[in-house]
Amino acid sequence: MSKIKLNTITLPDLPYAIDALEPVISAETLKFHHSKHHKAYVENTARLIEGTDFEGEELLTVINRSAGDPAHAALFNNAAQVYNHSFYWQCMKPNGGGEPEGDLALRIEADFGGYEKFSETFIEAATTLFGSGWVWLVLHNSKLEILKTTNADTPIIYGHTPLLTVDVWEHAYYIDYRNRRPEYLRLWVEKLINWDFVNSNLG
Numbered sequence: 001m002s003k004i005k006l007n008t009i010t011l012p013d014l015p016y017a018i019d020a021l022e023p024v025i026s027a028e029t030l031k032f033h034h035s036k037h038h039k040a041y042v043e044n045t046a047r048l049i050e051g052t053d054f055e056g057e058e059l060l061t062v063i064n065r066s067a068g069d070p071a072h073a074a075l076f077n078n079a080a081q082v083y084n085h086s087f088y089w090q091c092m093k094p095n096g097g098g099e100p101e102g103d104l105a106l107r108i109e110a111d112f113g114g115y116e117k118f119s120e121t122f123i124e125a126a127t128t129l130f131g132s133g134w135v136w137l138v139l140h141n142s143k144l145e146i147l148k149t150t151n152a153d154t155p156i157i158y159g160h161t162p163l164l165t166v167d168v169w170e171h172a173y174y175i176d177y178r179n180r181r182p183e184y185l186r187l188w189v190e191k192l193i194n195w196d197f198v199n200s201n202l203g
């Protein structure tokens, strides 16, 4: 699987077929999510930087420069969503899930007290996030932490290293699960997490 570039204002191809995540995520959900929602964030970002001094900048620069600036709120929201989605696609793979291995398994044991505790805490955080947003596993001061961000907010502006994220905007699951967010999350963790990608983010 070739890695999606995280620092460009482009719509990446999905790293798997449109129906590859079924039955956890339907082809219909994935198609809307990628070719409508993600695509719109890319197009909006491109339009908002056109003719400004953001033009020609890489995505991470645009995100960091617009963060916290009310004059650039729309740009930040769209640019951060470009990044968050490019990251999210890679957090999943067909026949994923299960327990992580390698360095990550050791860190999960040390920082959460084991995989069961980690998955419980991650799902709980994502279930209770109010409204739209993302739940992340990040590396912060050499420790694993679970972080909730609302709307388009992203851990990179806080200097945290993102390792894993799940999208809990309704557009990520509503076609398949309606209001049953906890069911989407449980199956997402059990069947889809791409631990190879997560491990690769440890550097």
Ligand code: MN
Binding pocket: 033, 037, 085, 167, 169, 171, 172
């Ligand atoms: Mn989304």
